[in-house]
Amino acid sequence: MQGTSSSKRVVKNTIILYIRMVITILIALYSTRIVLNALGASDYGIYSLVAGVIAFLSFLNSAMATATQRFLSFHQGKGDVEMQKVVFSNSLLLHIILGLIIVLALEIAGFFLFDGFLNIDPSRLDTAKAIYHFMSVTVFFSIINAPFIGSLNAHENMFYIAIVNIVEAVLKLSIGLLLYLISSDKLMYYGFLMALISFITLSMYAIFCFAKYKECAVRGLPSRIQKPFIKELSSFAGWNLFGAACSISRVQGTAIVLNLFFGSVVNAAYAVGNQVSSQMNFFSSTMLQALNPQLMKSEGAGDREKMIRLSLLASKYGFFLFAFVAIPVIFEMEPILKFWLKDVPEYTVVFCRLLIVTILTNQLTIGLQSAVQAVGKIKGYQITVGSVLLLNLPIGYVLLKMGLPAYSIIIGFIVIEFIACCLRVFFMKMLVSLSVLRFFKEVCLKEVVPTLVAIGASFAVTQMFDFPFRFLLTISVSASLFFVSAYLFGIDNSERNQFKNIISNVINKKKA
Numbered sequence: 001m002q003g004t005s006s007s008k009r010v011v012k013n014t015i016i017l018y019i020r021m022v023i024t025i026l027i028a029l030y031s032t033r034i035v036l037n038a039l040g041a042s043d044y045g046i047y048s049l050v051a052g053v054i055a056f057l058s059f060l061n062s063a064m065a066t067a068t069q070r071f072l073s074f075h076q077g078k079g080d081v082e083m084q085k086v087v088f089s090n091s092l093l094l095h096i097i098l099g100l101i102i103v104l105a106l107e108i109a110g111f112f113l114f115d116g117f118l119n120i121d122p123s124r125l126d127t128a129k130a131i132y133h134f135m136s137v138t139v140f141f142s143i144i145n146a147p148f149i150g151s152l153n154a155h156e157n158m159f160y161i162a163i164v165n166i167v168e169a170v171l172k173l174s175i176g177l178l179l180y181l182i183s184s185d186k187l188m189y190y191g192f193l194m195a196l197i198s199f200i201t202l203s204m205y206a207i208f209c210f211a212k213y214k215e216c217a218v219r220g221l222p223s224r225i226q227k228p229f230i231k232e233l234s235s236f237a238g239w240n241l242f243g244a245a246c247s248i249s250r251v252q253g254t255a256i257v258l259n260l261f262f263g264s265v266v267n268a269a270y271a272v273g274n275q276v277s278s279q280m281n282f283f284s285s286t287m288l289q290a291l292n293p294q295l296m297k298s299e300g301a302g303d304r305e306k307m308i309r310l311s312l313l314a315s316k317y318g319f320f321l322f323a324f325v326a327i328p329v330i331f332e333m334e335p336i337l338k339f340w341l342k343d344v345p346e347y348t349v350v351f352c353r354l355l356i357v358t359i360l361t362n363q364l365t366i367g368l369q370s371a372v373q374a375v376g377k378i379k380g381y382q383i384t385v386g387s388v389l390l391l392n393l394p395i396g397y398v399l400l401k402m403g404l405p406a407y408s409i410i411i412g413f414i415v416i417e418f419i420a421c422c423l424r425v426f427f428m429k430m431l432v433s434l435s436v437l438r439f440f441k442e443v444c445l446k447e448v449v450p451t452l453v454a455i456g457a458s459f460a461v462t463q464m465f466d467f468p469f470r471f472l473l474t475i476s477v478s479a480s481l482f483f484v485s486a487y488l489f490g491i492d493n494s495e496r497n498q499f500k501n502i503i504s505n506v507i508n509k510k511k512a
Contacts, residue, residue: 014286014287017290018286034177067237068087071233072215077302087233092221099144114128127188145205148208151213152205152208154293168197171200172194175197235379236376246387247386250389250392250393257393257409258409270347274355280356286321287318307432308371308432322363326359329475330356337349365421369424371432372424381424388416388419396412457478487499
């Protein structure tokens with residue numbers, strides 16, 4: 001009964017997060033257009049440049065929020081409310097201290113950035129400096145957000161997270177429209193209002209969590225501060241940060257290596273490829289966000305078998321949710337890019353295809369990554385896997401130095417990602433005694449038939465038809481056949497019964 005309830009909650013949260021994703025992406029795309037027109041290309045470029053310098057720190061917030069969620073979910077599984085209070089109190093203090101340190105570092109760095117390092121029109125330098133200060137404030141509020149977001153994720157309250165995200169997107173759109181009414185320095189107002197939104201977002205999270213959850217209590221906070229736990233939390237977040245930094249360094253470092261050999265045109269192709277693949281990755285990462293709390297609570301409750309089962313399901317369904325759209329898009333990449341960009345930079349098509357294959361490879365073990373987090377022994381894992389990912393840079397440099405084409409560096413991505421997948425299976429075997437054969441049977445073999453069906457369908461449509469917007473037909477046919485074959489060959493009887501029960505309950509509720 002508990003298992004059915006958990007499954008329903010995961011499905012419900014996944015649907016909520018998908019709705020949020022669609023709404024926020026549509027609003028964000030329109031907001032970008034509005035703000036660009038209101039500010040003009042020059043001022044928008046200044047804002048993007050200055051904000052981009054600080055936005056590089058966004059991965060820090062994600063790593064810290066994951067750490068908070070892991071410990072809260074773990075102790076929720078144990079049913080230890082007092083320890084949850086300790087986790088939140090120490091996490092909040094740690095984030096406040098970290099936020100102040102980072103803001104101080106950013107302000108010091110600002111003296112050097114604006115002293116000839118950034119190429120900004122002298123007449124707009126004062127405004128750019130003001131924007132930088134506003135962005136520092138935004139970073140501070142975002143860092144303090146992490147414990148509250150971690151708490152909401154631990155409680156699986158994806159509905160409230162979705163509400164805040166949508167409100168934030170609407171406020172940003174409102175600011176874009178408001179800029180048309182402002183006659184003075186629009187860029188200055190834009191920077192200030194964006195910082196104000198980050199404060200509003202923090203307030204919405206904090207007020208709700210303090211009112212709703214017992215562990216989010218200010219009263220008695222000093223008595224719950226424990227230096228040993230702060231050290232443990234910092235260590236966990238630090239190693240998460242190391243792993244995230246390795247992934248980001250691989251992406252950004254590759255851009256630099258490509259620039260050294262081919263210049264900015266290939267960088268544009270690489271940037272588009274990353275944008276396309278990351279947007280498509282939302283399909284599977286959204287499901288994982290809904291499933292992670294259950295996975296970590298299972299480990300905290302001592303139900304390791306359930307934790308392993310959920311991690312295998314996350315890997316399988318993560319692959320399914322990405323592959324159903326990724327496979328037909330790979331076949332139709334060229335017409336899709338021409339429809340979207342009109343003028344497609346050289347190498348963009350092949351870069352997009354190979355980067356999507358890289359993420360498809362990563363999805364094979366996406367749930368195992370969460371399982372390692374749940375167990376908590378992440379130091380060796382992050383050092384090993386993170387270091388392997390960084391090998392892309394020297395290997396890519398050597399490949400290009402040998403005179404191979406630009407896309408060879410992305411082929412290196414795929415090979416390295418496959419090695420990283422093997423290492424994740426190895427660490428799961430070492431940490432929780434996961435059978436390699438079990439992983440192969442429950443994940444890899446289940447994905448073979450749906451993948452082949454989607455490839456066959458995409459190939460057939462692209463060979464048989466040739467008309468404008470054919471990609472809509474390819475995606476529709478391939479995705480439909482993929483889901484049918486996944487239902488027939490990719491899931492077992494117990495999973496089919498759960499799907500039937502969930503659909504039956506939804507139908508009954510509508511009739512009622």
